[in-house]
Amino acid sequence: MSFFFEVLVGGLLAGVMYSLVAIGFVLIYKASGVFNFAQGSMVLFSALTFVSLLERGYPFWLAFLLSLLIMLVLAWAIERWVLRKLVNRSPITLFMATLGLSYIIEGLAQSLWGAQVHGLDLGINDEPFEVFGLLLSQFDLFASAVAGTLVIILSIFFNKTRTGIALRAVADDPLAALAVGINLQRLWLIVWAVAGFVGLVAGLLWGARLGVQFSLSLVVLKALPVLIIGGFTSITGCIVGGLIIGASEKLAEIFIGPYLGGGIENWFPYVLAMLFLLVRPAGLFGERQIERV
Template identity: 70%
Template sequence: MTFFTEVLVGGLLAGVMYSLVAIGFVLIYKASGVFNFSHGALVLFGALTFVSLVERHVAPWLAFALTLIALSSIALAIGQWVLKPLVNRPPIVLFMATLGLSLIIEGGAQLLWGAQVHGLDLGIDDRPLAIGGVMVSQFDLFAAGTAAVLVAGLSLLTRFTRFGLSLRAVADDPVAALAVGIRLPRIWAAVWALAGFTSLVAGLLWGARLGVQFSLSLVVLKALPVLIIGGFSSIGGAIVAGLLVGAAEKLAEVYVGTAIGGGIENWFPYALAMLFLLIRPAGLFGETPVERV
């Protein structure tokens, strides 16, 4: 029973890492209805910029601030100069635009900082802790705590502030929101800046876990099942789905993979997402679109 609990807890904590990436997608989708595939490149750019500045003897707090400014500026530029001119275009056009942007951002990061692999030490000891007889990674606990603070802050921001009210109005009906005086450019700018912040946090945590390398941008693929299962428009759904995906893939790898062969962890989340698409396309917390005629 202890082994099962360790596997389950390890999966849940790994799922939190997936959720951190998924939250950035949710923020953009809620505000503009765009699936921003370039978010994975922003995660890479943030981690690579931070570690490159630190290696050049910039103080970590200053490196974090400078990286956040850079990411927010890139995100704002994407929203203003790329996605805004493509408003009301078919979804596939927006998707291809963000896909192209991801390649441009990755190439720009390589041109600016080089292509070598970097180690990233956040000063968090990754030795396991014994909690109730269960061994838990200290780094995973830190990541879970970071995600909890981030989600709590975003939830308070979207539920109990004027900005949150405006964001929900824009998410429900942008045209109606514009008609009642909500300034869409300001809302979109703030959301893109928040997405830049979440991509930086996710990039630092994933970079500390995997190393800062260009394959880090592929972590976006791990967020896709989370978005499908949780719903593209729910921050809480991203967390719940991340926990579900993380636990399911670890348990499947240990208890099913041993019987049919290894590697099940790599594709099981996508099979689970496919099942949700067949049964509940909007996800656990997503809203089914209503067409008015």
């Protein structure tokens, strides 16, 4: 039984890491109705920028601030040259634009900073310690604390601030939002910048675990079922979805995997997500869209 709980706890902690990436998707979807396929590339770009600056001798916090600044410039460039031209276009057009952006950002990252693999030490111990016979790591607990803090800050931002409420209005109907005087360009810039910040945080945590390398952009594959389960518009849903995915994929790999030849944890979360789609298409916490026809 203790092994079961060990797997369960390990899965829950892994799930928090998935949630971190999923939050970036939700931010942009919530504010603009765009499914930002480039989120993984933003994670890669931000982490690669940070570690490259660090290796060039910049102190940690200066490297962090400069990386954040570069992410802001990237957000500005995306708003100025891509999104502004596509206002009120269909969601699929915007999705395709972010698909293109994804490749551009990945290419840009490798052109600017090279293709090498970098180690990243955030100074947080990843060695295990036992609590009631369960193995925990300081790093996992730190990642959970960061994710929890982000959720609280972003929830307050979206629900309590004027900018946050304006962002929700833009997502509901960009034309109506423009008609009441909301500055769409400024809001999109803000939300892409915040998504860049979340990408940087996720990139640093994932980078410390995987090494900063191209594969960082693939962590989005773990975020997609989280989004389907949690809902595309809920930051809290990201955390709950992450926990469900993390725990279920680990338990499935250990207890069902041997009967199916092993290696099932990549596709099992998608099975779960499909089931959720069938019974709850908007996810656990997503907003149901009702359209008049």
